[in-house]
Amino acid sequence: MILQATQLSFAYNPTVSFQLPDIQLVAGDELLVLGKSGSGKTTLLNILGGLLKPQKGEVKVNGTSLYTLQGNSLDKFRGKNIGIVFQKPHLLSALTVLENLEVANYFAGKNKRVLIEKNLEELGIVHKKQSKVTTLSEGEAQRVSIARALANEPKLILADEPTASLDDDNAEAVIRLLKSQAKRLGAALVVVTHDQRVKNHIANHLTIGDL
Numbered sequence: 001m002i003l004q005a006t007q008l009s010f011a012y013n014p015t016v017s018f019q020l021p022d023i024q025l026v027a028g029d030e031l032l033v034l035g036k037s038g039s040g041k042t043t044l045l046n047i048l049g050g051l052l053k054p055q056k057g058e059v060k061v062n063g064t065s066l067y068t069l070q071g072n073s074l075d076k077f078r079g080k081n082i083g084i085v086f087q088k089p090h091l092l093s094a095l096t097v098l099e100n101l102e103v104a105n106y107f108a109g110k111n112k113r114v115l116i117e118k119n120l121e122e123l124g125i126v127h128k129k130q131s132k133v134t135t136l137s138e139g140e141a142q143r144v145s146i147a148r149a150l151a152n153e154p155k156l157i158l159a160d161e162p163t164a165s166l167d168d169d170n171a172e173a174v175i176r177l178l179k180s181q182a183k184r185l186g187a188a189l190v191v192v193t194h195d196q197r198v199k200n201h202i203a204n205h206l207t208i209g210d211l
């Protein structure tokens, strides 16, 4: 089992709280998370990614219960095992595209230069590898953040609106890469989206919030 989320609940404050559905994914599984704006999709993804501790329940990734890991070891585990594509790219602005990806490798104790270049190629941005990330368009930066999420060959890939700022061709390339990498790595893939173009590519759907 790659991902096992059980009996999760989370509250930002007494009026904004969520009971979240159980999720079980094995290697190669793909899941699309749907739900209206504000229903808690990003919150769920952050909980699954070890970024937001739930008040109740458990998240197990590849057999490890995330929130039993303390501080540094949770960060290390995340770096090695979980690839997260954020809604807004979080890149290191002083660095180039390639350096951003190499830093991700470095912190996970990996060196995946060949894979990184291949992914950049597939995403149509390999010609930007020496560019500072501040010079990229929104869509290019989004594709770099996808390459970064995949750079450490994670077992769990979590993507929050990964195609939001992309045209049809690039949206297609992104979803193709996420799916092919998940398959190659024996990873599980969870995608949060409103994008109709993505809905047609992932059969397994989960709707959260009031139904």
Ligand SMILES: Nc1ncnc2c1ncn2[C@@H]1O[C@H](COP(=O)(O)OP(=O)(O)OP(=O)(O)O)[C@@H](O)[C@H]1O
Pocket: 012, 013, 016, 035, 036, 037, 038, 039, 040, 041, 042, 043, 044
């Ligand atoms: N740090 C926070 N403090 C308080 N409330 C928050 C916080 N972050 C999110 N919320 C609230 O929690 C709810 C769920 O937010 P979340 O971002 O998970 O929704 P979402 O389903 O991803 O929405 P969208 O589709 O618009 O991205 C929203 O009502 C939001 O205002």
